[in-house]
Amino acid sequence: MLSDINAIEAHAVRSLPRYTRTGVKVLTLHADIRRDLDHFAAASIPGRRGRREKIPVGFVWRDPGSTARDDLLLIDPLPKSIEEKLRAFLTDEIGKWTGERNIEHTATYGVRKYGNGAVLKVHTDRPLTHALSAIVHVGSSEQTEDWPLHVYTHGSGDPQTVYMAPGKNDCVLYESATVPHGRPVSYKGSSYANVFLHWRPRGWEGMARRVMSKA
């Protein structure tokens, strides 16, 4: 729910600049990248490969209704060659979408693999470094199992629900400091793999620091 965001996040949503009309764009990855991700997913997901990640308190939890006992969150790093290809493709897509060509990449996280019962709090991302971002769907253990992503487009009090699938709507671009997002409905499958990439326009950090100091 939108009411899950805290006062600092609400200030960011209200006060930081916006680049597009809705703040969200769903797209499908280039076939070449999709092939690489499918290959990675085929090796990574069935074996539950990866290392445990410290769960960020209050951001990811297991639905009390789930009886699963396996890891709630594993990290299996994406090979550098795939990450570079993905980053180049998405830097271009974000430039086309926002009109901002002068952007710098600030972070890539994952591949994060979520386990049964996972719930992701609705939140906004770190305001100084995460301005324009992408969620990439790598794959999941059940091809038919959807885990809806909720995004609140600019000015909307109701979420837009996005179902991501390999080869169709497998990437979501979003203005991550001003678009609340999360997966508040618990995951019903056994492994769901995403990777997250973040950018900011040049000059963003100083501006964001000033804006957020007034929160």
Ligand SMILES: [Fe+2]
């Ligand atoms: Fe996020």
